[in-house]
Amino acid sequence: MLSRLAWLALEVKYLDRARSFYEETLELSPIADRDAELVFGAGETDLVLRRPTDVPRGGLHTHYAFSIPGAEYDEWWDRLEDQGYELEEAQFGPARSLYLYDPDGNCVELGQQDVAGPGIDGIFEVVLEVEDLDRSEAFYAALGFETVDAGDDRTRVRMNGPMALELWEPHLGIADARGGVHVDLGFETSEPTAALEAVSDDVSQVDRVDDEQVVVRDPDGHVLTFRI
Template identity: 30%
Template sequence: MLTGLNHITIAVNDISRSFDFYVETLGFTPKARWASGAYLCLGDLWLCLSADEVSPRQDYTHYAFSIRSKDFDMFANHLKSFGVKEWKSNKSEGKSIYLLDPDGHKLEIHDGDLNSRLNACLKHPYKDMVFFNGMNGAEQK
């Protein structure tokens, strides 16, 4: 039986450049580094950077990281001071900044959680949206 997300591995062209971005710009904690990779942590998340030829995706796949609402504006300004490139404008509930890492991987910094998203969706559901497991007032399966 699965118990949760174990880790995320991201292919990167340049370990040093990506290591600096994730540690210095985003605030990950370094745990180990070697010629072709690094292990970093953010809360309970274990992130592996792995040297490889990167082929950024053109779809909506992205990795979202949590931030407290009270810290969002200051952190978004911090990111902008590093010249991060934004790939999308926020249209969802809560505050988000959508940015690219040095290899073009799509990232999001978001101040909400699953409950805040579902509560927003209860008020304004997506087309053909169905809710599960006791979401009040919504069609359930």
């Protein structure tokens, strides 16, 4: 139903400080610069950095993951460590991921993926904080996400769709990461109204409906846009 993650929006306090981290440290290229918003290209997904001047706000303390080519991992580790970042590492099968924090407290993961690069080439995971795991899992399943893993203590589930979606009840994960609150996600789909119909009984709010775009709030207030 949902074919691609079009954007992930994060809330930042100071755009200049955030720009320095994402442009200079992570080597992303800005593609739009507006008064209260800065947009970077990350492969096929836009990373939007947004000051809290209006709604929808971007996500707070959001854990998410960038894709990097596997062969670049050691180079990224050495360069970030040399810049003084405190890094953590996790192994997922044959793939490694490193973790660091941006200036606004978002936990940024750089993980080995099958991407061309060079450098960051996509967002492959986003973590949302939810109040009721069963409710949120059912909500996203209706949008076509499929559960592939669940934590032993049933505080998290991992679902596959246009990207990996992790739903966490409040807790600390790897590198003390937290799921994001009021995260703004944009998805491409051939039928925005069909996506709305799939979850219409469970959204907390509908903000916009037209032929090309639908904007809703999920049960925990995360903003979801379905667009052609």
